[in-house]
Amino acid sequence: MSENPTKRRRLANSCDSCKKRKIKCDSSEKKDGEKCSNCIVYGAECTHEIIAKKRGPKSAYVEGLEHRLKQVEGLLQQMSGSSPSIGSGSDSPSPPSNAMPVPEPLLPSLRPDVVAGCNCTDDDMTHVDLVEKMERLTMYNNPRFFGASSSFSLAKTALHLKETTVGVTSETRPAGVEYWYLKPWERATAERHLLRMKPYVFPPADLLRDLCEIYFTNINHFMPALHRPSFDKHLSSHLHLRDPKFADLVLMVCAVASVHSNDLRVRAEGHEDQVLSAGWKYFEQVDLGKNIVWEPVSLFELQTYALSINYLQSTTVPQTTWTQLGVALRLAVEIGIHRRKPDGYKQTAEDEQFKRTFWCLLCYDRIVSVFLGRPSSVRDEDFDSELPVECDDEYWEIAEDGTVTFNQPKETPSKLAFFIAQLKLCEILAFVMRTLYSIKKSRLVGKDIEQKMVETLDSTMNRLLTDFPEHLRWSSTRPQSLFKEQSAVLYYMYYLTQIEIHRPFSRTSPTSLVMCTVAARSCSRIVEDNIANGVAIRIAPLMVLSPFVSGIVLCMNVWGGRAGMCPVSRGSAYDREIQACLKVLELGSERSNLCGRMWNILKQLAAGTESAKRDEMKLKRPRPEEEAVEEEEAIHRQNTENAALDAQMFPWMMDGTTADGTGLLDGLGLDTDFMKTMDMWAAAPSTFNPNEWSAYVNNNGAIEDAGQQTGFAGFTNMQWTDSGPFVEGMRL
Numbered sequence: 185m186s187e188n189p190t191k192r193r194r195l196a197n198s199c200d201s202c203k204k205r206k207i208k209c210d211s212s213e214k215k216d217g218e219k220c221s222n223c224i225v226y227g228a229e230c231t232h233e234i235i236a237k238k239r240g241p242k243s244a245y246v247e248g249l250e251h252r253l254k255q256v257e258g259l260l261q262q263m264s265g266s267s268p269s270i271g272s273g274s275d276s277p278s279p280p281s282n283a284m285p286v287p288e289p290l291l292p293s294l295r296p297d298v299v300a301g302c303n304c305t306d307d308d309m310t311h312v313d314l315v316e317k318m319e320r321l322t323m324y325n326n327p328r329f330f331g332a333s334s335s336f337s338l339a340k341t342a343l344h345l346k347e348t349t350v351g352v353t354s355e356t357r358p359a360g361v362e363y364w365y366l367k368p369w370e371r372a373t374a375e376r377h378l379l380r381m382k383p384y385v386f387p388p389a390d391l392l393r394d395l396c397e398i399y400f401t402n403i404n405h406f407m408p409a410l411h412r413p414s415f416d417k418h419l420s421s422h423l424h425l426r427d428p429k430f431a432d433l434v435l436m437v438c439a440v441a442s443v444h445s446n447d448l449r450v451r452a453e454g455h456e457d458q459v460l461s462a463g464w465k466y467f468e469q470v471d472l473g474k475n476i477v478w479e480p481v482s483l484f485e486l487q488t489y490a491l492s493i494n495y496l497q498s499t500t501v502p503q504t505t506w507t508q509l510g511v512a513l514r515l516a517v518e519i520g521i522h523r524r525k526p527d528g529y530k531q532t533a534e535d536e537q538f539k540r541t542f543w544c545l546l547c548y549d550r551i552v553s554v555f556l557g558r559p560s561s562v563r564d565e566d567f568d569s570e571l572p573v574e575c576d577d578e579y580w581e582i583a584e585d586g587t588v589t590f591n592q593p594k595e596t597p598s599k600l601a602f603f604i605a606q607l608k609l610c611e612i613l614a615f616v617m618r619t620l621y622s623i624k625k626s627r628l629v630g631k632d633i634e635q636k637m638v639e640t641l642d643s644t645m646n647r648l649l650t651d652f653p654e655h656l657r658w659s660s661t662r663p664q665s666l667f668k669e670q671s672a673v674l675y676y677m678y679y680l681t682q683i684e685i686h687r688p689f690s691r692t693s694p695t696s697l698v699m700c701t702v703a704a705r706s707c708s709r710i711v712e713d714n715i716a717n718g719v720a721i722r723i724a725p726l727m728v729l730s731p732f733v734s735g736i737v738l739c740m741n742v743w744g745g746r747a748g749m750c751p752v753s754r755g756s757a758y759d760r761e762i763q764a765c766l767k768v769l770e771l772g773s774e775r776s777n778l779c780g781r782m783w784n785i786l787k788q789l790a791a792g793t794e795s796a797k798r799d800e801m802k803l804k805r806p807r808p809e810e811e812a813v814e815e816e817e818a819i820h821r822q823n824t825e826n827a828a829l830d831a832q833m834f835p836w837m838m839d840g841t842t843a844d845g846t847g848l849l850d851g852l853g854l855d856t857d858f859m860k861t862m863d864m865w866a867a868a869p870s871t872f873n874p875n876e877w878s879a880y881v882n883n884n885g886a887i888e889d890a891g892q893q894t895g896f897a898g899f900t901n902m903q904w905t906d907s908g909p910f911v912e913g914m915r916l
Contacts, residue, residue, distance in 0.1 A: 197211060199223060202220065202223075203234055205222070209222060211230060211232070218230075385465070385469065387438055391447060395438045395441040396416075396419070398441040403441070403494065405602075405666060405669075405670065406673060408544065409540060409541045412577045413577055413580065430484050432472075432485070432488045436466070437491060439463035439495045440495050442466065443463055443498050444775070445462060450465075450466075453465060459774060459775060460775065467495055472488065472492060472508070483537055483541070485515075486512065486515065489545070490541050494548075506556055506561075509545060509549045509552060513545050513546070513561045516545065517562070517566075522542065522569050530587045536580075539570065539572055543569070546562065546607070547607060550613050550614050551610070553614070554680070554729070557621070563618070571607065573590050574601055575598060576598055576599050576600065579593070597654075599670070601653045602671075605648075605651075605656060606674060609648065609677045612644060612681055616681070638685060641685050645682060648678075655671075656674055658675050669719060675707070679734065680703075683700050683703050683704065686699040686700050703734070703737075704761070708731070711731050711767075731768050731769065732786060735761075735762055735769075735786045735789075736789060765786060766783065766786055
């Protein structure tokens with residue numbers, strides 16, 4: 185083999201068509217007036233009218249990238265030399281096969297790369313080189329992500345091995361150009377979809393302005409998919425009249441904001457009297473997924489997907505969000521948003537917006553998975569993207585080349601801190617769903633492994649609660665503000681996660697049953713405070729999943745009393761909490777079908793109990809003495825009628841058993857065997873200091889006996905503080 189192999193000659197004078205497609209042209213080898221091979225295949229004119237521009241000097245940024253690329257290529261060469269030490273990652277012995285690894289969500293930090301000085305292996309970044317190598321696979325030269333297990337990755341390694349062995353650079357695209365580009369009939373369809381500007385119908389200018397303000401005031405602070413200065417800049421330049429992708433995004437902003445608008449013009453044509461029709465006229469104009477066959481997803485398209493999830497939750501088909509999220513997250517993975525950037529990478533404003541949108545989709549995915557009881561679309565081990573930067577929109581400094589500098593003042597709390605804390609809860613929630621609720625639990629081997637897992641999760645939840653930023657810690661005495669609203673939603677999520685952790689064990693563990701009930705009561709106290717302060721449902725309807733679940737847990741405790749485990753009157757301590765959960769769902773039902781369904785279900789659960797009827801009385805305005813006497817007599821008659829109706833329609837409720845002989849709460853996560861324990865909780869004063877509850881338990885003979893029978897040791901191992909919604913800042 186020659187030491188200096190002949191280098192392949194680059195052909196000059198490419199035709200205009202080949203220049204546009206960035207493909208090799210053989211027109212210099214053809215006779216004058218004869219078409220090149222590519223133009224013959226595509227039936228295009230072979231012209232030479234485009235004048236080549238001289239390239240300027242390379243920027244330092246490009247030179248830096250080239251230098252890093254050479255370093256990566258050097259590492260790949262070492263790997264191909266079968267060095268066993270490279271990429272080994274760690275010298276620590278692997279755990280035994282029957283040991284369960286410590287789940288990543290249980291670590292102090294959300295993601296490993298967040299920790300300063302993270303020593304990540306270089307082979308984790310090979311996807312960057314692979315994307316660059318495979319860019320030319322698409323007609324529009326847009327990068328797509330190919331992972332380590334991809335067959336393209338194997339082919340790239342083989343080509344590189346050939347290059348280092350033979351010394352000849354191989355073409356990324358082999359011979360047979362007809363297989364690598366869109367055919368004429370495919371290209372015609374693609375251009376129709378990509379270049380078509382539909383006759384969109386936007387709201388009038390004043391309404392459009394109001395809807396954008398509603399969106400960024402009520403929605404974006406909770407799911408920050410959009411960067412407002414960038415959005416406002418595009419909107420003021422009328423980009424939505426020229427770019428169909430941005431037009432779709434603007435319409436979706438209008439649709440989501442319409443749910444919270446009182447303007448009659450946002451309602452569907454012919455249904456102006458229906459509040460629930462708000463925004464549909466804008467939503468139906470957006471054709472999601474029309475371009476995904478032809479090109480990678482753009483930032484505007486991915487943001488439109490994220491906003492569509494928010495709107496669909498208010499419709500009669502909220503279950504479709506799960507499918508929609510699966511598509512959106514896979515589109516994000518296709519362009520590599522789920523991977524971290526290499527060291528030294530200069531982040532652009534678009535990069536950060538992509539990252540925000542990806543995490544919004546991921547957060548929605550976790551909540552929807554809990555709501556529907558379905559698997560998440562993307563697992564935690566499948567991505568390592570950095571968290572969004574805790575910097576508010578107004579503190580972004582964007583340079584002309586698109587790079588961004590974040591200048592959040594140290595003394596100013598960031599509105600993004602809420603979202604970061606919520607993402608940490610979402611990661612714990614995702615781990616709970618794929619372990620405690622998984623179908624195949626055979627991998628969870630070992631003695632008392634689930635109990636140890638729950639203990640570890642509780643410890644993680646305690647640590648996470650302690651790490652909440654000061655401005656997001658709940659206090660009912662705080663003045664109403666955005667931070668207080670964010671705090672309420674964050675604690676909603678916290679208590680929902682707590683209930684989901686302990687729900688699978690509430691039938692066999694009195695402690696888990698107690699934890700579920702405490703979390704439910706704590707959540708209801710926050711709801712009650714929000715209602716008292718006139719805070720509307722400004723966020724996605726799925727965020728009221730926590731009040732809904734909390735109301736169910738409390739109702740089941742009341743029904744446990746109805747089943748004969750304790751006197752019905754002892755359940756009256758839950759009245760106020762149940763009615764608060766009902767009220768917030770009722771308020772949400774005015775603008776959301778999903779909230780309406782939740783309200784109907786919870787109302788049905790709460791109906792038929794003496795405590796529920798008494799609570800309805802408490803919420804009514806004071807009546808004159810004569811009216812009160814008449815109403816009391818009417819209620820007595822109604823109670824008698826309801827009791828007779830219950831006996832006819834629900835005889836299993838009368839004796840506490842179902843038709844097959846099981847308990848009332850069997851199969852619902854809470855077992856009646858532990859209602860004596862819960863009865864004590866219901867009877868305790870609402871202002872009872874939890875530090876005294878352990879003594880209260882031990883001094884209560886009946887509950888103490890029940891605890892001895894079931895192994896319940898009270899609350900001596902729990903630590904409490906004196907602040908929190910039920911008990912503000914409660915550590916569970």
